[in-house]
Amino acid sequence: MRSPLIPEMATQEVQLNETLAHLKSESESLKSKLEEERAKLHDVELHQVAEKVEGLGQFVMKTRRTLKGHGNKVLCMDWCKDKRRIVSSSQDGKVIVWDAFTTNKEHAVTMPCTWVMACAYAPSGCAVACGGLDNKCSVYPLSLDKNENLAAKKKSVAMHTNYLSACSFTNSDMQILTSSGDGTCALWDVESGQLLQSFHGHAADVLCLDLAPSETGNTFVSGGCDKKANVWDMRSGQCIQSFETHESDINSVRYYPSGDAFASGSDDATCRLYDLRADREVAIYSKESIIFGVSSVDFSLSGRLLFGGYNDYTINVWDVLKGTRVSILFGHENRVSTLRVSPDGTAFSTGSWDHTLRIWA
Amino acid sequence: MQRVVLYIYACAQIEDIVTQMQEETEGVPIRTVKSFMTKIPSVVTGADIVQWLMKNLAIEDPGEAMHIGSLIAAQGYFFPISDHILSLRDDGTFYRFQAPYFWPSHCWEPENTDYAIYLCKRTMQNKTRLELADYEAENLARLQRAFARKWEFIYMQAEAQVKIDRKKDKTERKILDSQERAFWDVHRPVPGCVNTTEMDIRKCRRLKNPHRVKKSVYGLSEEGSQSQSPIHIPSHQGRKGTKEDVEKEIHFLNTQLDRHCMKMSKVADSLVGYTEQYLEYDPFILIPDPSNPWISDDPPTGTWRLEKWPSQQRVKKWGFALEEALKDPLGQDLFLRFLESEFSSENLRFWLAVQGLKKMPQQDVAQRAHDIWAEFLAEGAPSSINLDSHSYERTNHNLKDPGRYCYEDAQDHIYHLMKSDSYSRFLRSNVYQDMLLARRKVREGSLVVFSVVTSQRLSKTLFM
Secondary structure (H helix, E strand, O other): OOOOOOHHHHHHHHHHHHHHHHHHHHHHHHHHHHHHHHHHOOOOOHHHHHHHOOOOOOOOOOEEEEEOOOOOOEEEEEEOOOOOEEEEEEOOOEEEEEEOOOOEEEEEEEOOOOOOOEEEEOOOOOEEEEEOOOOEEEEEEOOOOOOOOHHHHOEEEEEOOOOEEEEEEOOOOOEEEEEEOOOEEEEEEOOOOOEEEEEEOOOOOEEEEEEOOOOOOOEEEEEEOOOOEEEEEOOOOOEEEEEOOOOOOEEEEEEOOOOOEEEEEEOOOOEEEEEOOOOEEEEEEOOOOOOOOEEEEEEOOOOOEEEEEEOOOOEEEEEOOOOOEEEEEOOOOOOEEEEEEOOOOOOEEEEEOOOOEEEEO | OOOOOOOOHHHHHHHHHHHHHOOOOOOOOOEEEEEOOEEEEEEEEHHHHHHHHHHHOOOOOHHHHHHHHHHHHHOOOEEEOOOOOOOOOOOOOEEEEOOHHHOHHHOOOOOHHHHHHHHHHHHOOOOHHHOOOHHHHHHHHHHHHHOHHHHHHHHHHHHHHHHHHHOOOHHHHHHHHHHHHHHHHHHOOOOOOOOOOOOOHHHHHHOOOOOOOOOOOOOOOOOOOOOOOOOOOOOOOOOOOOHHHHHHHHHHHHHHHHOOOOOHHHHHHHHHHHHHHHHHHOOOOOOOOOOOHHHHOOOOOHHHOOOOOOOHHHHHHOOOOHHHHHHOHHHHHHHHHHHHHOOOHHHHHHHHHHHHHHOOOHHHHHHHHHHHHHHHHOOOOOOOOOOOHHHHHHHHHHOOOOOOOOOHHHHHHHHHHHHHHHHHHHHHOHHHHHHHOOOOOOOHHHHHHHHHHHHHHHHOOOOO
């Protein structure tokens, strides 16, 4: 502490520090009390209740398609609602739209920046959104005319003060939800670029987000480098629930299909399941032999399987209810950076630092 | 022993494992092996490493152990003594452990000047085992061109290094030489091998060495080695907790304490129940009918074929919850027709109109909000819905400054009405039961009309 010019300032500063310390201790005691209260309701473990559930058989999941064409690490991908098209983005600045079924490239856009970390397909299938180190999220309408220059029709929608880590259309082409290295999430009106709502609460970079699947809900979950997963009310901008049990960055969050729970994947090499009604972590998916971080997670249609893409180049498939690993898939030659199950649940796609995407079924 | 806390979680885990592997009693057996006229000091076999990993990391499959072992090797924590390619083989191949000085956690980013010195010094030593590989010879040639002007300096540094090395004990030199080579195999990998030093740019800022200031392996100072990487912008190290932040947190915690939560047993039953109910719809669990399009390699089939008549399985799903019926365009249409027969379709049409409102561009919201009021809530509205007075008051108030959420209360109320009242009657109704039991009352031709009409109706704004 520098020596102040005026003695009163010293006293004020000391008082402020005391107040802050007092508040912090109040906060800590509330946290303990909250943990105590929640623990009272923790009368059984999920995997114990799941003992009565029939075990899953052996899985044969293979790469069914390999999409080659990116010149550098694939960072993100998203499915189109038509269940066969995919948009992917890469460190080389390219965003490609594929028909994953035929493996044909249908569109390609070159972004003005490298590290395009986020991309998303519009619900109508008529546009894609992407962004990354440019700190923006831009929307490109997809033209049927292959010769048309997509870049010319680009629309800048979101503006953050640091990298764009994730983006997602809400259930319409007209709104986009974004998360950023600047520690915030934001909801934008696509047509005007207007900021509709911002979400403050993370203490560090926000790395991922997912919208609740409900037709009636207005919430989403985000995960960040502060090890927290926060659930937000899109209408008010308020954080309504918060979970902090991971030991490192949360790279991916995904809702369980009923919307009552969500899974997270972290650099601490674990995936976890949090239930919103219990307001608690209810399962942890980990193994001694898994020591590399999880980059991306997604559920199968029924919520019985959780797929995790890892930094050790593999995909681990977990039995969500029993907590055991049912399969490990090899194939990629570098980190798996992104993973999404197709809209009809018949396959999942992975993108990797080995420059390729793979479709698994 | 205090160790620097690494944000790179995997690094810390690997270092623990590698340290355990070198333990006297519980580690991998490290030996000196006699070979021809010489001794190979301080080696382990690949098979021993695989065995150790399987035992200590509870791995059942040797393939898995080899995979994780190869990754640890690729990061440079142990290496084959006779090869530049850092992977683990489950056989008698000899491996050696890397010196902690060279561990990745020290955030090495060695400059090309260091690499040039290293390659140069290798050419000064007359040992066949130290001969440059083709790619190394190419690298050296390229570096000679790039550093043409200061090659004399580099040559001198290389000579100095050779002098230092000569002073060391023969066995120690063998070990150090190999460790140094393995270091360079990590930072200048064989073409085609994964460069494990590549970083996720989002995580770079919080590294121990955020400015990526490059230190020299051979103790060179300044001489152009303190360049700051342009990508690594120093930025906020996480917001510090201000008084307001903590006050907000306290408020949040108090709200959470008031929250009524469900017991784990109930939650678990619910998760199990949901998953069991939807299991038959999960293509990863039950092979879809007729096939999984990705596996059968037919042109789009099965679930992708345009359905003329929904399958029984699909119709059954509409009975799980109102939300499922509304999610499916066919289900939604059937429910609407049922409500029409009960003269209460305005409820669903209102609900759909509000859903539409929320999806509109911002500039169109106000007008549409007023249109909805006129159609459903105003005095003498053509499709008048029944709201409780409280919701009515609030909605009326919201309309003064209409936003996309101004009908939330009303929409919730109507939804609950449909769910608790109409929906259960719908499930018992003839229209639904007929479709569920696939009692076809019309001919094939009309069915095509049915699905076409449905999509047309749904694409219009439902303001009938």
